[in-house]
Amino acid sequence: MPELPEVETIRKELAKFVVGKKIKQVEILHPSAIKSNVKTFTASLEKKHIRKVGRVGKLLIFTISGGEFLLIHLKMTGQLIYRHKDFIIKGGHSLSRPKEIPDKYIWVAWHFTDGSNLYFNDMRKFGYVKIVDAAEKERIMAAYGPEPLTKDFTLKKFFDTLDGRNAPIKSILLNQALIAGIGNIYADEACFAAKIFPGTRASKLRKAEKIRLFKAINAVLKKAIKYKGTTFHSFVSARGKRGNFWDFLQVYKRDKKPCLRCATGIIANKTIAGRNSRYCPVCQKMIQ
């Protein structure tokens, strides 16, 4: 669920709070969330400083003094919560009371020398953390396509990516090796904004449609970052706050509701590229 705008929201907040801080202790509550040797993981981080919080696509990349990098992927339900030193974790769930975050699903905690803490919280343990060296970090980053909203993502590259591809455009938008950071929500939102049926084969798109889609990707992601991402159940920022982009969603989770653009179409939900895909059957015309 955290996609580019959500992960970027977390990255920006964390950069403010943890860059320059020294890690006193790493506490591992569930070793299966660590995709590195646990001893190496701890040794690479303890007594080290955090130099930078970066990101590629949905992957967070912390530069650690000592030359290594901490990678964190939140997958579906992962959260990365920063708390000042006086914050008390109440934990547990309650139906009547909003849940405290972080909660009983903390798998890794980083304790800084100033008493503040960073928690990796993940209900489903799909996410992971790991330590890599510079070469491995480069290898991982190189496997990602261009990053939207940067000068690396050009219209020309986008054209080249789509050129000759037979796959549904949605599957291309979701492919991290082709474009970094787009997931199910923003793939659907971008296709809607561009008036393109998400099942359209990429090679069938006309020039004007490709240009519209390119612009839509950038516009949707930019606006979603501005509103600190979309929360529909578990996403929270590094300070435990919900995202506010929900109010701007045009198709995602609007199944069976009237289209906000044409008011005629009823938002459909079909499996395209193996995922639930929402679209307006009236203004997102299928191209034969």
Place this chain on the structure above:
DNA sequence: AAGATTGTTGCTTA
């Protein structure tokens, strides 16, 4: 109580 949920990987097929 079986199915839905998601991003990613790895396998199979064309």
Place this chain on the structure above:
DNA sequence: TTAAGCAACAATCT
């Protein structure tokens, strides 16, 4: 060789 599609996987909630 490469692209496309699909199953598998992590674990929990409904």
